Each structure stands twice: as C-alpha cells, then as structure tokens.
C-alpha cells in the first residue's frame with residue numbers, strides 16, 4: 001500500500017493481460033496443431049476416402065502430393081504453419097477453390113448471425129435477470145421466482161435446432177410471417193437469431209437473477225442505500241456491475257457455445273455461412289475445407305473467451321488480481 | 325444422513341417425482357418401443373401417405389405412409405441407447421483424465437490438467453464435429469465423438485472434486501500405508517465424490533441426448549435405414565410444409581427426454597445437498613403502550629421502536645431514546661441484543677421483510693414514519709452519515725473510492741462531477757487519508773482496512789451531517805487502527821458538532837467516546853446512564869456484569885467477552901419475565917414472572933430492573949465473574 005509506483009510488470013492489470021494473452025496463444029497453438037493432426041488421425045487414406053473407390057490411383061497420388069501428405073510429418077506441420085501465416089489453407093478437394101476463399105465468402109454471414117444473436121441474448125438477459133433479481137430480492141415474490149426459474153430451466157434446455165423447427169412451423173409455415181430459408185434481408189435474420197439467442201438468454205438471465213439477489217444483499221449495496229441514492233441508481237450503478245461480473249464468470253463460456261450453435265441453426269435455415277459449409281464438407285469428406293473451417297470456429301470461440309475476460313477486467317478490477 | 329435416504333429425499337421433491345416418472349416412462353419405451361411398434365413403423369402404405377391424425381394413425385403418416393407415432397416411439401431406443409453409450413465414454417474418459425493427479429506422476433498430471441483446461445474452453449459441439457471427422461460419419465463415430473467431446477468438462481469436474489477429497493487425512497493415511505494408486509482412487513476417493521459424479525452424469529446424459537439428436541439432424545449421426553429422433557427431425561423439417569407433425573413429434577420427444585434427464589440430475593443434486601434450516605417460532609410481545617415525551621431539539625428522537633422479522637420474531641421490542649445536537653450516545657450489548665438492528669432501523673435502512681414500527685421516529689424534527697423514502701431522501705442523504713461494521717465489504721469493489729464519495733454530493737447537492745470529486749478529496753483529507761488525491765482514484769481493494777473505514781466516515785461527511793450512526797465501526801479492524809478510527813469519530817463529534825450514535829459490543833469503546841450510554845439486552849434498553857457513571861454507578865446487574873467482564877483499553881482485546889456466565893437469549897427464545905433472569909445473581913420470583921419496566925431513576929438515568937444495585941457493591945461484581953476495579 002505504501003509503494004506508489006510499482007513497476008509496469010507488477011501492475012495487476014498488466015500481469016492479468018499478460019496471463020490471458022499467454023493462455024490465448026497456447027490455446028491457439030493447441031487448436032492449430034489439432035486441426036493439422038485431424039487429417040492424420042483419420043484411419044486409412046483420407047484422400048482415397050474423399051475421392052471414392054472409383055477414382056484412379058493417379059488422381060489420388062496427385063492430390064496427396066498437392067497436400068504434401070507424403071512428406072515427413074514435421075515438414076508438413078511446418079508447411080501448414082507457414083500456410084496459415086500466408087493465408088494458404090490448401091484447396092478444396094471437391095470444388096478446387098482455395099479454402100481461404102471459401103472461408104472469406106462464407107464467414108461474413110456466420111459472423112453477422114453470431115453477433116446479432118450475442119447482442120439479442122445480452123439485451124434480453126441483462127434487463128430481465130436484473131429486474132427479476134430486484135423483484136425477488138430477500139425472498140420476495142416467491143411465485144414470480146418459481147415461474148421465472150422453471151420457465152428458464154425449460155427454455156434453456158431446448159436445443160437451438162429443436163427450437164428452430166418449432167419456430168419455423170409457427171412463424172414460417174402456419175403464420176407465414178417470416179422467411180424460413182436463406183439470407184435475404186432483415187426479416188430472414190429474425191428466426192435464426194431468435195433460435196440461437198433464446199437458450200443462452202434464458203440461462204444467462206437465470207444466473208444473473210441469482211447473482212443479483214446475492215449482490216442486493218451485500219454490504220456495499222446497503223452503503224449505497226445509506227447514501228440515499230434513488231433505487232434505480234442503487235441497483236443499476238452499484239448492484240448490477242457486480243452481479244454482471246459473477247454472471248460473466250459463470251456464463252462466459254455460454255457465449256462461446258453460441259459460436260458452435262450457429263452450425264445447427266445455419267443448417268436449418270439454409271444460411272449461406274460456414275455452418276452449412278462444414279457439414280457438407282464433412283459429409284463430402286472435403287478435409288482441407290473442414291480443417292480450415294474448424295480452425296475459424298475455434299479462433300472465434302477463443303476470441304469470445306478473451307473478450308469475456310476483458311469485459312470482466314473492466315467491470316471488476318479485482319478480477320485481475322483475484323487469481324494471481 | 326444415510327445414502328439411501330438421501331436418494332429418496334431427492335426423489336420426494338415435486339420436480340424429482342415428475343422427472344423421475346417421465347424418465348422411467350422413457351426408459352420403458354426404449355425397451356418396449358421397437359418390440360411393440362417396429363412392424364407398424366416400417367409398414368409403408370402408399371394409399372395412406374401424408375395423412376392427418378386419425379384413429380388408425382393418431383399422429384398421421386409420413387411421405388411413405390408410415391405411422392409417425394410408431395416411428396417416434398421406436399426411435400426412443402436408439403436415441404437413448406446412443407446417448408447412454410456416449411455418456412459412458414464421457415464419464416470413463418473424464419474420470420481417467422480428471423483423476424490423473426492420483427493415478428500418475430505429478431508432471432504428467434499437470435500436463436493433462438493443462439490440456440483439459442484448454443479443451444474445456446471449446447464448446448462440446450465443436451469438439452464433437454472435430455471427432456466426427458476423425459471417427460467418420462455414422463452412429464458409431466457419433467457415439468465416440470459426443471462421448472469424447474463431453475470428456476473435458478467431466479474431467480474438470482472430477483479434478484475439482486478429487487482435489488477436495490485428496491487433502492483429507494484418510495487419503496493421506498491410505499497413501500502412507502502404501503496402498504496402490506488405483507486402489508486409493510477406487511476405494512477411498514471415488515466413493516466420496518460418487519454423488520456429485522452421478523448427478524453430473526445424469527445431466528450429461530441429457531446433454532448427450534440433445535447433442536446426438538443434433539448430429540443426426542445434421543446428417544452426421546445415425547444413417548439410413550436406422551433412425552433416431554434427430555434423423556426423424558431432420559427428415560420432418562424437409563417436409564414441414566406437407567406434414568409438420570413429422571417434425572414436431574420427434575422435437576417434442578427430444579425436449580421431453582432431454583428435460584427429464586436434466587431435471588432428474590438437478591433434483592438429485594438438490595436432494596444430496598438438502599439442508600433446510602427450520603425457523604423457530606418466537607413469542608411476539610405486544611407493543612408497549614406508553615412512549616417517552618418528545619425531547620426538545622433532539623437530532624434523533626425515537627419512541628416505542630419495534631422491529632419485527634418474519635417468524636415472527638422481534639429483535640427490537642419497544643425502545644425509546646433520543647440523541648441531542650452534537651451529543652455522542654453509545655449503545656452497548658452482546659450480539660443478538662438488537663443494537664445493530666436498532667441502528668439500521670433508525671437510519672431507515674432495514675429492508676423488507678423486516679417491519680419497523682414506532683410511535684415516533686423523527687430526525688431533525690422531520691417525521692420519518694410518514695412519507696415515502698423519496699421525501700426523506702435528501703434530508704437523510706445529507707444529514708445522516710452511516711458507518712458500517714466491515715469496511716472490507718461496505719465499499720463497492722467495482723467503483724473508485726473517490727467516485728463513491730462524490731456520488732453523495734452529486735445526488736443531493738447537484739454538484740458537477742468535477743467539484744463533487746474535489747469535495748470528496750477534501751473529505752478524504754479531513755479523515756486523514758494520506759495522498760488523498762491519488763487515493764480517490766483507487767479502488768477499495770487498494771485500501772487497507774483502517775483506510776477504508778476512514779473513507780466510509782468521509783462518505784458520511786459529504787453532506788452536512790447532523791448525526792453519524794456508526795455500527796461497530798472498529799470491530800473488524802486491528803487494535804492499533806481501532807483507536808485511530810475512534811479518535812477520528814470523537815474529534816469529528818467534538819470539533820464539528822456532529823452527533824454520534826455509536827453501536828458497540830465493547831463497553832470500553834463506548835466509555836471512551838460517548839457522553840451517554842444505552843445498554844441493550846434481548847431487544848430492550850435495560851439501562852441508560854451517563855458514560856462517566858459506567859465504572860461505578862451502573863445499577864442494572866447486566867451493566868455491572870458487562871463492566872466487570874470488560875477489559876480496559878490496555879488488555880488484550882482478542883479475548884472474547886465470555887466472562888458473563890450463560891448466554892444471551894436470541895429473539896426467538898425469550899424467557900418469561902426479565903430476559904436477564906437466567907443469568908442474574910439477583911433474580912427473584914418476580915423477575916421470572918414480570919418484565920421490569922424501564923423507569924427514570926435520576927437525572928439522565930433510566931433502569932429496568934426489579935432489584936437494581938443502588939450502591940456499588942464488591943459482592944455483585946464478584947458474582948458476575950471476576951473482580952475488577
């Protein structure tokens with residue numbers, strides 16, 4: 001407490017950032033290596049499997065050579081890493097297009113979907129959980145709590161693709177309000193985004209409610225009341241940031257699962273994104289494409305996790321020293 | 325609780341019963357489904373394609389004229405079977421990875437744990453897709469993929485549980501006795517974490533069911549001609565315009581089975597951790613009928629204050645007192661005497677479900693009983709400062725200290741951000757926080773305990789306080805810091821003319837700082853007297869016992885105040901008559917039958933006792949525990 005100018009590396013925030021970036025880097029390396037090894041872990045000759053039994057041995061050999069599959073493993077690994085840095089992710093076995101190009105074409109649609117779903121989940125979950133927390137504080141409104149929690153459990157347990165089917169049937173088939181396939185404009189976003197966001201929103205708001213109830217009983221909230229701040233200021237400025245911190249700690253991984261959730265949702269709605277690509281590529285054994293897309297998804301998840309950490313550090317400076 | 329009864333306890337909750345029943349039905353269907361409906365499900369009938377529900381086909385028929393209901397029922401077996409197989413893989417792999425710390429050397433275990441920590445950050449679906457590529461498309465590859473995809477999360481859970489058990493003595497003893505690693509794990513560790521593992525396996529099975537449905541839905545799981553719910557769902561979706569029920573029926577089946585497994589796990593978890601504290605019923609006392617006359621010019625004036633909590637119990641049972649301008653009044657008592665509740669009640673900080681009633685509660689001449697919180701907001705916000713017991717938890721950890729102080733002036737005096745912050749720095753300086761300007765920009769966790777308590781006091785000074793209510797302000801602090809904080813409070817009271825209501829269990833603290841003292845016992849004031857008379861002039865046996873038991877400022881404060889024989893009764897277990905009677909050496913029959921009223925017995929004095937000690941008596945002090953003068 002007496003040392004006023006700690007060195008840069010001693011600052012908790014800097015150390016926190018360094019730790020998190022290290023973890024990100026290590027995870028990234030594991031991811032890259034896993035996606036490289038994927039091709040080699042497939043039993044048998046993946047190229048033969050991809051091209052089918054009728055393909056000529058010449059063609060198989062030619063493709064094997066193009067992918068460098070006959071080189072020593074370490075050399076292949078080195079080439080793979082080099083390719084990543086130069087944006088060369090090999091070419092698709094079926095369409096012969098560069099994988100990087102396929103990803104470049106497909107990624108924006110997936111990103112739009114994921115970002116919109118994130119935003120919706122948070123915009124719904126935060127006010128809902130916070131308000132429910134305030135309403136049910138100190139064991140008040142038990143019936144409301146029971147209804148909310150039960151509904152949250154049920155909605156949160158419905159997987160996105162099942163919800164998709166129900167939404168398609170009600171809003172697309174029965175009422176014919178919304179398009180059910182393709183990406184054609186704002187209206188076409190509604191169903192996929194809702195289907196993707198509802199489950200995580202339900203779970204997050206449930207966590208937030210519980211955290212809010214706990215935080216509202218905390219001493220510093222009593223202090224805020226002792227300052228006679230208006231109720232809204234007490235809850236929004238003093239309780240909510242603290243409740244959000246613990247909610248993010250518990251529910252941050254959920255946002256990562258939404259990245260993977262896009263795969264299912266895209267396939268229901270024929271969304272022209274990576275999700276459709278990866279499934280058709282797995283079915284078509286187009287391994288270079290699968291490798292590239294898996295890598296993109298993995299990086300997306302890691303990026304989301306890193307963002308959650310940053311949000312945590314901003315919301316609660318203590319989180320930067322807590323785990324030190 | 326024996327393990328068996330814990331299981332049944334889990335199953336007695338309404339959710340447990342529902343989930344358990346549904347699960348049982350699903351399992352029975354999984355066994356019987358293919359046997360009973362198999363032929364119906366595969367019987368194509370071109371004449372009856374895409375029919376609506378009828379008595380023949382109560383969910384209609386699909387595009388080949390097959391009975392949809394029968395197909396969904398038959399698919400139960402494969403769906404459940406695959407989910408359980410995948411769960412078995414998850415649990416096995418998760419256990420092995422999670423228990424690596426026990427099974428293998430430290431080096432390897434650390435590597436495993438690092439790997440698990442990285443893998444767990446990736447969503448299971450992504451891992452499942454990864455493994456599906458390796459193991460190939462199909463039911464078998466799907467089981468392996470989903471099973472392994474769940475392993476990191478299960479391993480992480482196992483790790484945590486094992487780490488908790490590993491520290492226990494019996495594990496160490498088993499190790500020292502030379503028992504093999506596998507045996508230690510199976511014999512000594514697993515039985516102790518079995519319940520948590522079972523719960524999570526059940527929830528995991530629900531997840532695996534949904535994941536498998538997803539995989540099949542994408543066409544990566546079960547392949548034709550076999551079908552599970554996921555595949556039915558996928559096929560149904562393709563024809564949703566023609567026959568929506570073909571998609572909806574398997575959707576409903578997936579949801580029901582998934583929820584049943586999930587809730588079954590949750591119910592088990594609740595049952596295993598079941599501890600419901602039973603609330604004791606207490607005797608509510610009728611509110612007292614008389615109140616003391618209003619004190620003139622008092623900062624705070626309270627009459628017949630009663631606080632009721634659900635139960636109902638009454639931690640404060642009708643007390644009167646007032647605090648004059650610039651006066652410093654102490655309230656002492658053991659924990660459970662209602663002193664802190666009193667402080668919070670007069671500061672209007674008790675929230676529901678606590679109920680505060682009084683015949684008079686006025687602050688600076690304003691009646692706090694009428695009008696909403698809103699009407700008194702400014703009056704209390706600027707005129708009443710509150711200092712709480714634990715400075716470690718009373719400041720908001722996510723906001724800078726300066727901002728937390730400045731907020732008061734911004735809210736109530738409409739100051740700009742900048743001038744409010746300047747005022748906050750000034751007040752921090754006034755409460756002797758060194759380097760106030762820099763400190764104002766820091767977060768509470770960068771402050772020491774004593775410094776935080778000063779910041780709290782500074783917060784109380786942000787308005788123009790007429791009264792500071794300090795609830796055990798030094799209890800959580802180091803001995804050396806205690807005195808500094810008390811000195812600070814004392815000097816604010818003397819020099820700035822701010823009245824002080826000081827709540828403490830420590831009679832020496834009150835004696836040092838206060839002009840007048842209220843002694844509380846079991847929710848009532850039992851004696852009021854000038855602080856100067858505490859040492860020799862106390863008349864209530866309880867006050868005398870407190871004094872006798874109190875160390876003076878020089879003795880070790882860490883000793884508990886346990887020298888008064890017996891224990892103070894809580895508000896839920898009050899005896900008849902005088903609440904102190906069971907511990908009182910002077911108690912007589914009348915004491916045990918009737919509660920003595922608090923009556924004035926001299927200028928500035930009140931006592932509630934049938935047999936007050938009029939002259940200082942050595943004998944009483946000795947009976948109270950230890951001789952002390």
Ligand code: SF4
Pocket residue numbers: 864865866902903904905906908909910911912915916920932933934935936
């Ligand atoms: S009333 Fe009786 S029991 Fe109560 S303190 Fe006085 S002497 Fe003791």
